[in-house]
Amino acid sequence: MDEELVSTPGSDQVVDLSRSGPVTMQMTVLQQAAVERKQARRERWQLLRRRPGFLIGAGISLFWVVCAVLYDRITPFDPFDDLSTPLARPGGEHWFGTDQIGRDVLSRVMAGSRDVLVIAPISAVISVVTGTLLGLVMGYYRGLVDDVLSRIVEAFLALPVVLVGLLALVTFGSSEPENGFLRWTLKILTLGASEPVVVIVVAVLFTPIVARTVRAAVMAERDLDYVTSARLRGETNLFIMTREILPNIVGPIVVELTVRIGYAIFTVATLSFLGVGVQPPSPDWGLIISDHYSLMNGGIWWPTLFPALAIASLVIAVNLIADSIQAVNDR
Amino acid sequence: MLPYILRRLVLALVTLWLLATIVFLVANVLPNDVGRTILGPFAPQETVDALNAELGTDDPMLAQYGRQMKALVTFDYGDSYQSKRPVWGILSGPLWRSAKLAFYALVMTVPIAVAAGMFAARKRDRLSDRTIVLAGLASSSIPEFVTGSILAVVFGVAFGWFPVLASFPPGTSVVSQLRFLFLPALSMSVVYFGYIARMMRASTIRALEADYTRTAVMKGLSQSQVMRTHVLRNAMGPTISVISVQVGYLFGGIIGVEKVFNYNGLGQTVLIAAKAKDLPLLQASVVIIGIVYMLSTLLADIVIAWLNPRARLELGS
Numbered sequence: 001m002d003e004e005l006v007s008t009p010g011s012d013q014v015v016d017l018s019r020s021g022p023v024t025m026q027m028t029v030l031q032q033a034a035v036e037r038k039q040a041r042r043e044r045w046q047l048l049r050r051r052p053g054f055l056i057g058a059g060i061s062l063f064w065v066v067c068a069v070l071y072d073r074i075t076p077f078d079p080f081d082d083l084s085t086p087l088a089r090p091g092g093e094h095w096f097g098t099d100q101i102g103r104d105v106l107s108r109v110m111a112g113s114r115d116v117l118v119i120a121p122i123s124a125v126i127s128v129v130t131g132t133l134l135g136l137v138m139g140y141y142r143g144l145v146d147d148v149l150s151r152i153v154e155a156f157l158a159l160p161v162v163l164v165g166l167l168a169l170v171t172f173g174s175s176e177p178e179n180g181f182l183r184w185t186l187k188i189l190t191l192g193a194s195e196p197v198v199v200i201v202v203a204v205l206f207t208p209i210v211a212r213t214v215r216a217a218v219m220a221e222r223d224l225d226y227v228t229s230a231r232l233r234g235e236t237n238l239f240i241m242t243r244e245i246l247p248n249i250v251g252p253i254v255v256e257l258t259v260r261i262g263y264a265i266f267t268v269a270t271l272s273f274l275g276v277g278v279q280p281p282s283p284d285w286g287l288i289i290s291d292h293y294s295l296m297n298g299g300i301w302w303p304t305l306f307p308a309l310a311i312a313s314l315v316i317a318v319n320l321i322a323d324s325i326q327a328v329n330d331r
Numbered sequence: 332m333l334p335y336i337l338r339r340l341v342l343a344l345v346t347l348w349l350l351a352t353i354v355f356l357v358a359n360v361l362p363n364d365v366g367r368t369i370l371g372p373f374a375p376q377e378t379v380d381a382l383n384a385e386l387g388t389d390d391p392m393l394a395q396y397g398r399q400m401k402a403l404v405t406f407d408y409g410d411s412y413q414s415k416r417p418v419w420g421i422l423s424g425p426l427w428r429s430a431k432l433a434f435y436a437l438v439m440t441v442p443i444a445v446a447a448g449m450f451a452a453r454k455r456d457r458l459s460d461r462t463i464v465l466a467g468l469a470s471s472s473i474p475e476f477v478t479g480s481i482l483a484v485v486f487g488v489a490f491g492w493f494p495v496l497a498s499f500p501p502g503t504s505v506v507s508q509l510r511f512l513f514l515p516a517l518s519m520s521v522v523y524f525g526y527i528a529r530m531m532r533a534s535t536i537r538a539l540e541a542d543y544t545r546t547a548v549m550k551g552l553s554q555s556q557v558m559r560t561h562v563l564r565n566a567m568g569p570t571i572s573v574i575s576v577q578v579g580y581l582f583g584g585i586i587g588v589e590k591v592f593n594y595n596g597l598g599q600t601v602l603i604a605a606k607a608k609d610l611p612l613l614q615a616s617v618v619i620i621g622i623v624y625m626l627s628t629l630l631a632d633i634v635i636a637w638l639n640p641r642a643r644l645e646l647g648s
Contacts, residue, residue, distance in 0.1 A: 152349060154346050154349075155349035155350045158347075158350055158579065158621050158624045158625065159621065159624075162586060163617070164357070166601070167357045167617075168357050171358055266472065266474045269474050269476075270586075270587050273474075274586060274587070275606075286474075286476075289477070293480055293483075293590075296480070296495050299488055301484040301489070305480065305481065305484045308480040308484075311477045312478075315472045315474070316469045316473070319468050319472040320468070323468055
């Protein structure tokens, strides 16, 4: 190695590799890289904060998060109390009217954010973790592993996600879990028995989609010089995948996570509407619509419209955030 | 070109086999008693056993899988467990209705979405572009049944312009059918507008920045000529791919819209078959949805090759 200088963009410091020993050399470069990454993260965050789309999305999401956490203190009525007149029109005491068994629609819509805000992010995170692992392996090794896995992914993608989710949920049903620990966890999260099944099904459905995105990102990296040099240094495949390639594809993975949260809300709401997702008496938005959409023909629109608007606002908010993060990453 | 199409067909068949296998596994992964599901919780056990023997649902898993695979090849799915009528007879009505609705939605969506995408690309980063991009983002991220419900409340209940229920009585004239189907088709359009417009915008921007477009402008072609023969032709490729994927989804993925407007298409059939564990009906309808998806993506690739000589070259190799 003759006079090899590694300069890092954005700083005036130059690390002279020829003077330091091999171990210290690597440390300095790695530390330098860590500092660089931290700074880049801070810059991206500052860019993000200036985007109106991000602010609006974050504001709406925050509103629903507050509802989900504090619903039993801030709803005007008990969302499960059915003592009022059924199907009262909006106005007066009940701003959003009451549903067909006399529960306050506003309170139910506020409380309904809870299920979706627990289920969607958890299933998105699970699918991104498993999809990333799968995508790393597919993109890095290619060959037979990749061919076989790609075929299976393709078959999954030929069917609409909601359709496969429907099949899985009908099969697995949503019975009370036998496992004591699971039941206890559910109790702590104040969730019903159907929720974990929905989480797992959505996570499994999204895994191949995430895997495809990550695979494409890995393919773009794997022939770059830093991967070759790591290989020549004699690093193991596991090290190269997790410590060399992974940090460089964090950007697309974060975007994928936010996009997946949006789609998870989409999917969970649709499955509940179809009657195979979250089960009553949960005030889940899709479920409220499912219970009342057939009354629309008779002019009873409020128990359908308000949860529908709630779903729309949350999904748009999450997608605004995803879009902003992507725009900042692409700069 | 022909070898390419053949290769694609073989791959499509492999995918179809995997798909049928996935459905079979999902439907059978837990021990389930089809006879019990059909007859209900109060039927005597002997009757349930007899029905299971008759349907073959007490055979070993492998034998059942073998039958499913045979059905995939021969296209003979036998009789529905629930109604005892041949599966194809039950499916033809919903298939036709789904096709009608999907076609209606596509005709409503594609021209507007393509025009909006091109317009946004030419006004890049201006207010009209931002508006179209945001509208597309919002419209494609809201679940179809939510869009459907909101549209039904606004145009069906508040204004009363269109019927809230899409199931028209038999013998309804075509014009009147269009009125009945307007709201479901519009709900599907709203969702797919976003996908198509955003893809069209992105590929138009790429084509506008390409050297061949600059050359065409420099050699003095009129703007409409440049847009039509240089930009549109090149930008349509990715957009056609997106549209073709959506066609597959329009057939089966719109269960929500079908349910909101009480329209008995393929989606509703799948929903009912899944809930009743009517495996022959379920398998057959899922396979149809898969076939529609494969055919439309295959067709799209052929159209793209026809539009773009470069793609033709890549396919040939």
